[in-house]
Amino acid sequence: MTMLPAQPSKKKLGLVIDLDTCVGCHACAVSCKEWNSGGHAAPLTDTNPYGKEPDGVWFNRIPTFEVSQPELGPTAGQTVHMPRSCLHCESPECVTVCPTGASYKRAEDGIVLVDEEKCIGCKLCSWACPYGAREYDTDAGVMKKCTLCVDRIYNENLDESERQPSCVTTCPAGARHFGDLGDADSAVSKLVDERDGFNLMDAIGYQPTNKYLPPRPKSGPGSSYRPLKIDQQETTDSRFLKWIDRLFSR
Amino acid sequence: MHPALSVIIFTTASGTGYGLLVLLILLNINGLLPTSSGLGLAGFGVGLTLVTAGLLASTFHLGHPERAWRALSQWRSSWLSREGVVAIATYPAVGLFAIAWVFTGNTSGSWSLVGIVAALLAGATVACTGMIYASLKTIPQWHNFLTPTNYLLLALTGGAVWLMVIANFFSVGGNLPALLSLILLPLAWALKQAYWAYIDKVPSQHTIGSATGLGALGDVNLLEPPHTEPNFVQKEMGFKIARRHAKKLRKTALFLAFILPLALTAGVLVTSGTLNTLLALLALLSVSAGLLTERWLFFAEATHVSMLYYGGAKAQ
Numbered sequence: 001m002t003m004l005p006a007q008p009s010k011k012k013l014g015l016v017i018d019l020d021t022c023v024g025c026h027a028c029a030v031s032c033k034e035w036n037s038g039g040h041a042a043p044l045t046d047t048n049p050y051g052k053e054p055d056g057v058w059f060n061r062i063p064t065f066e067v068s069q070p071e072l073g074p075t076a077g078q079t080v081h082m083p084r085s086c087l088h089c090e091s092p093e094c095v096t097v098c099p100t101g102a103s104y105k106r107a108e109d110g111i112v113l114v115d116e117e118k119c120i121g122c123k124l125c126s127w128a129c130p131y132g133a134r135e136y137d138t139d140a141g142v143m144k145k146c147t148l149c150v151d152r153i154y155n156e157n158l159d160e161s162e163r164q165p166s167c168v169t170t171c172p173a174g175a176r177h178f179g180d181l182g183d184a185d186s187a188v189s190k191l192v193d194e195r196d197g198f199n200l201m202d203a204i205g206y207q208p209t210n211k212y213l214p215p216r217p218k219s220g221p222g223s224s225y226r227p228l229k230i231d232q233q234e235t236t237d238s239r240f241l242k243w244i245d246r247l248f249s250r
Numbered sequence: 251m252h253p254a255l256s257v258i259i260f261t262t263a264s265g266t267g268y269g270l271l272v273l274l275i276l277l278n279i280n281g282l283l284p285t286s287s288g289l290g291l292a293g294f295g296v297g298l299t300l301v302t303a304g305l306l307a308s309t310f311h312l313g314h315p316e317r318a319w320r321a322l323s324q325w326r327s328s329w330l331s332r333e334g335v336v337a338i339a340t341y342p343a344v345g346l347f348a349i350a351w352v353f354t355g356n357t358s359g360s361w362s363l364v365g366i367v368a369a370l371l372a373g374a375t376v377a378c379t380g381m382i383y384a385s386l387k388t389i390p391q392w393h394n395f396l397t398p399t400n401y402l403l404l405a406l407t408g409g410a411v412w413l414m415v416i417a418n419f420f421s422v423g424g425n426l427p428a429l430l431s432l433i434l435l436p437l438a439w440a441l442k443q444a445y446w447a448y449i450d451k452v453p454s455q456h457t458i459g460s461a462t463g464l465g466a467l468g469d470v471n472l473l474e475p476p477h478t479e480p481n482f483v484q485k486e487m488g489f490k491i492a493r494r495h496a497k498k499l500r501k502t503a504l505f506l507a508f509i510l511p512l513a514l515t516a517g518v519l520v521t522s523g524t525l526n527t528l529l530a531l532l533a534l535l536s537v538s539a540g541l542l543t544e545r546w547l548f549f550a551e552a553t554h555v556s557m558l559y560y561g562g563a564k565a566q
Contacts, residue, residue, distance in 0.1 A: 002324045019464075029476075053479050061476035063559055065458075069468040077468050084476075084559060093387065099321035099331035118320055121313020123486065124330055127251070130388045130456075132483035132556030141313025198463045201456055201555065204387055212463060 002098040004091060005107035012110040012182035013148055014088050014209035015168065016191055020216050022175040024081030028167035029060035032085075032146075035166035040151045041116070045139040057135045059146040060085045060167060069220055076219040083176070085167070086133040086146035087200065087208030088112050094125040094134060102143075110182070110209055111150055116142045130204045153178075181209050251389065252489040253549035260308035261379055262408070262541045264337075265401060267300030268372040269409020271344055273430070275369045277413075278351065279362040282426055289420045290351035296412060298344065305337060329385050333378035340375055343368035376405045383548075391449040391552045400438075400445050404507075404541060407431070407438040411511060411537045414518065415530045431515045431533070439508035442544065446500060449551060461558035472561035487554035491547070499547050507540025 036059060037044050046056030061084050068077035088105075092112050095103045102118035103125050105111070114125075119142035126134040126143060134145045149165035152158060162169060168176045179188030188211075191197065197211035217223040274293045277283040309315040322338065324331040347368050350361045357365060380398025387393050410431045417423040458472070459465020480488065491499070514533035518526055553562070 003327050026476075055479060055481065058477075058481070061481070061559075063472060063476045064474040065462055065464060066471045066473040067464050067468040068471070079473055080462075080464055082462060082559075093385075096327040097330065097382075097385070099324050099328045099334060100317070101320065101324050118317070119314065120317045120321060122311070122321070122330065124328075124382070126483065126486060127386055127554070128388060130461075130555045132487065132554075132559060135482045136313070136486070138313075138482075200463055201461045201558075202463075203455055203460060204555070214463070215467070217467065 002095050002101050002103055004095060004105055008090060009107055009110040010182050011108065011180050012209045014181045016177040016188045016197060016211045016213060017083055018175040018213040019080050019082060020213060021173045022081045022083060023173045024062060024064055025172065026062050027170050027172055028083055028176060029058055029062055031166045031170035032060045033058055035149065040147045041144045044144065045137045047138060057137050057144050072220045078215060078218040080215050084131065086112060087131060087210040088148060090207035090209060092206055093128040097124050097128045111148045113147055113150065114143050114145055119143055130201050130206065181211065251549045251552040251554060252486050253546045254311050256307045256310040258542060258545045260304040262545050263300045263307065264304030265376050265405035266408030266412060267297045267304060268376050269405035270412045271297040271372045272369045272406065273409050273413050275347060275365040278357055279365045283423050285351050285355050285357050286422065287352045287355065289422055290348060292416050294348035296416065329378055329381040333375060333382060336371055336375045336378055340368065340371040343371050373402065376402050388555050389552050390452045394448065396445045396448055400441055403438045403441050407434040408537060408541055410434045411534050414515065415534050418527055418530045425519060428515055428518045435508050435512045435515065456555050456558060458558045458562065461555065475560060483556055484560055488557050488560065489550065490553060491550040496547065496551055499543060503540050503543040503547060506536050507544055510536045
């Protein structure tokens with residue numbers, strides 16, 4: 001049923017992604033692809049993977065943005081890697097536009113899924129998603145999307161530490177966190193509070209569950225970043241080095 | 251947005267078909283078209299063929315057309331589902347009225363009620379088509395009231411030109427069908443101009459800064475895309491026509507869909523015999539080609555906010 005749950009789910013499982021620590025290594029995307037090629041939404045079809053124009057379904061895409069502050073100087077600013085996947089929104093119109101009931105939001109934990117047996121492949125849900133999170137599988141003729149690793153997080157065959165989305169367990173920088181954002185006392189909710197986590201494209205009103213933690217400023221006001229300058233390297237208190245300096249300055 | 255041929259054919263053919271059915275029924279129950287079996291057979295034959303051909307074409311872009319029946323289930327939330335339900339409900343209503351017209355020659359009394367229901371359902375189907383697009387907050391050009399009104403008026407206009415040709419063939423209705431085209435064509439023209447004027451200055455609510463949430467930190471630009479080859483989202487949502495091509499195509503659409511058919515329709519009013527029929531047929535050809543161009547542009551000029559993550563500066 002593509003009507004949203006009558007009551008918003010109490011439990012809101014989702015991700016918190018730290019843009020300050022993400023190093024843009026794409027390990028989350030690769031790990032996601034690997035797990036999901038055998039998981040709930042398998043296979044994640046690739047077409048022409050080793051050819052000239054490879055294409056295929058991925059649930060994570062990681063663009064890198066440049067944030068410049070020309071008013072602070074030509075080099076002021078920073079690069080920000082932004083891992084993007086389905087945000088499991090609270091009012092996702094990708095679900096409500098679905099004519100068949102294939103797209104649905106789970107009442108118990110808020111995860112947005114596609115029932116591939118019901119999907120007719122009309123692609124309207126991908127048009128309704130502002131985040132470009134849904135990708136059509138041309139081989140299977142159905143829409144695919146991030147499942148929040150629904151086949152891992154409740155999987156009792158896995159060790160408890162492994163019951164997290166694949167992208168989270170893989171991230172070498174610890175930039176991805178998984179938890180219940182509906183519980184104000186959860187570790188992820190506290191992290192969002194402490195770091196002023198934000199929603200992507202908030203104005204469109206889909207109320208994403210996933211949150212992003214802003215990168216700390218690398219220049220300008222509020223920046224704690226103090227790069228060692230060349231002229232700082234030349235000053236030294238060491239008598240020995242000063243003597244060497246005089247010796248070679250003659 | 252990628253202009254898919256199947257959807258362009260579907261919306262233009264079905265729209266025109268529904269427009270023709272609405273006009274046939276409403277003119278007839280108001281006594282402005284005779285209940286002759288030839289006119290009924292041709293009118294409903296053409297109308298239902300256009301509608302059915304369009305609906306069938308729409309299934310061609312589906313990954314699983316054999317599951318299309320499932321699309322009738324979610325009418326409570328989905329405009330696409332509503333469109334399917336109303337389109338199917340239109341068939342028996344139009345069918346009953348057509349049978350009464352063609353086989354009994356009597357469309358008065360309670361039959362006219364069936365006719366009104368049929369016309370309302372046919373109109374509602376076109377309105378649902380428009381709402382599929384207008385309901386998408388992700389596409390600023392479509393998310394407004396001009397989208398469904400354009401769909402409705404263009405459907406009626408296409409239908410009016412078809413009606414002119416058919417009525418002309420059976421020599422019924424006098425000048426009325428041509429006059430109807432003469433009124434609807436300029437109205438549809440004005441509304442299309444209003445739509446284009448709107449999308450040329452639609453305020454861009456979303457920017458790369460608001461999409462990424464990084465706007466407060468500075469000027470945001472895409473430094474590196476996530477991958478080297480375009481993915482599904484870019485192929486489907488990233489199609490964008492160059493502004494200079496759009497200008498030319500708008501002129502082409504205006505000329506073929508409105509200006510030329512208007513001149514030809516005026517000619518229909520003042521001529522008779524073979525020339526009259528020829529002019530009506532040319533008007534139909536022109537309006538059909540014009541509507542196809544207009545519909546292609548409807549998609550090609552629409553932009554999707556997700557492209558902001560792929561380097562678009564603003565969604566417009």
